[in-house]
Amino acid sequence: MRRKSRETRIGDILIGGSHTIPVQSMTKTDTHNVWETISEIHRLEEAGCEIVRIAIPDMEAAESISKIKKEVHIPIVCDIHFDPRLAIASIEKGADKIRLNPSNITEEGWIKKIASLAKERGIPIRVGANIGSLKQKPKSAVDALVDGVLEEVRILEGVGFSNIVISIKSSDVLVTISANEKIASLIEYPIHLGITEAGVKDDSLIKSSLGIGYLLREGIGDTIRFSITGDPVEEVKAGFTLLRSLGLRKRGLEIISCPTCGRAEIDILGLVRKTQRDFGNVVVPLKVAIMGCVVNGPGEARDADIGITGGNGVGVIFKKGKVFKTVKENSLYRVFKHELQKLVSKEEKSLNISDSFR
């Protein structure tokens, strides 16, 4: 059962409570380079990203927030480290949420100013703990992370601010799981999930899916981000694949492809790649099977809305496990693409597109 967390608004997105779990990412561009940043956010939006974080290292970056906001369609989270002036400027320039640890700000006057402005604008503050920021090596990493977050929460609550989002991330999957389980049992604030510094795509997909997936399955987590050293679009794709695998979201094509074996008679990988290339931006949920042999393929993928297989010069298109069309093997992909396109258009018509994001 999903943990009951407090409902929180980030721009026009609601998180917490029983709201849909949005997929986040972070730009990798230099925020000073406004157009490069906008163009990266557009690519992320196209992939389905619903909340994006940008780094605000200095006042010039903070100044660019309003320009970026004018050109993009998803809420912007501004990442501030130590300088309270950057927090104030970010909120004034239109940030939909800021990420800031108040313990990094020594003067209480500044914390009060930030909290009061965030309150006035109705924007949340995300606080977090990171094992790297602790002065001494703790006896228990889990306790140290939880205590760290509780301290940040206490400071904000102390100045009357409670529009808080929590995040506890470690590069250690098991520590991240335990720390989030513990904090989830102690406070009601929504939790953003991720495994930090999870590495390049291959490593991050495993570490993040394990950590985030385990917690989501326990009902913990209100937003997610895969951290990947590489193109942030991959973070978004991975986020949706995970949520879809857990039955929490439906979006885009789910490609079921067999691992191939000695019975495979067609080029599975080539067909998967072509399908990803041609239908990667589809939003409506459809299950597509690409199977290696006629004997086992259609039966093994009987749940699929549409599928293909083939061999010995013959290509077979099947729907829900039943043969729908037999064509020459060399025209298999062309006919399949046409049939899949028809199915996508039909689904797009019958579904409100915004519903298919859920």
Ligand code: SF4
């Ligand atoms: S569908 Fe056919 S080729 Fe693919 S794994 Fe199963 S038996 Fe092997």
